[in-house]
Amino acid sequence: MCGGRPGSGATSDAYHIVASHPEGIGAYNAMRLALQEAAIRPEDVDVVSAHATSTEVGDKSETQAIKRLFGDAAYRVPVTANKSMLGHMFGASGGAQAIALVQMLLEGVIPPTINLREADPDCDLDYVPNTARTAEVKVGISNSFGFGGHNAVIVLKRFEA
Numbered sequence: 001m002c003g004g005r006p007g008s009g010a011t012s013d014a015y016h017i018v019a020s021h022p023e024g025i026g027a028y029n030a031m032r033l034a035l036q037e038a039a040i041r042p043e044d045v046d047v048v049s050a051h052a053t054s055t056e057v058g059d060k061s062e063t064q065a066i067k068r069l070f071g072d073a074a075y076r077v078p079v080t081a082n083k084s085m086l087g088h089m090f091g092a093s094g095g096a097q098a099i100a101l102v103q104m105l106l107e108g109v110i111p112p113t114i115n116l117r118e119a120d121p122d123c124d125l126d127y128v129p130n131t132a133r134t135a136e137v138k139v140g141i142s143n144s145f146g147f148g149g150h151n152a153v154i155v156l157k158r159f160e161a
Helices: 025-038 056-075 090-107
Strands: 003-012 047-049 139-146 150-158
Touching: 003 025, 025 056, 025 139, 025 150, 047 090, 056 139, 090 139, 090 150
Parallel strands: 047 139
Antiparallel strands: 003 150, 139 150
């Protein structure tokens, strides 16, 4: 077994039919619940696979949620955006992100957020711009958010014998 799902979290904030809460409250709570169920501390997370739809409202909201969860450490956690390479597959996006996260656990390579030339000033985290990065990835979070404020997060952890 290459990895396991020690935790998941789901929330529904119903802030707006197509927009997430500007402060990322639902996303933050889903991430917090997933880590709580997994008994993993935020400082033990090695990567975030962001929902990252490249929308101004969504990306700012998710950035705020990540900052709230990790505090000052948010700037050291790589945040990757698979949709930059795969596009938005709607219902299949969460599964594709989970597969990508398993590969990060297995291979120790964080895929880049491609075509990121200049991030919004409010989106100031390490988005792994344009070039993959080698890193030891033991624990990762994968975010999947949907219309109507549905937020689902899984925590995956590398299996170690």
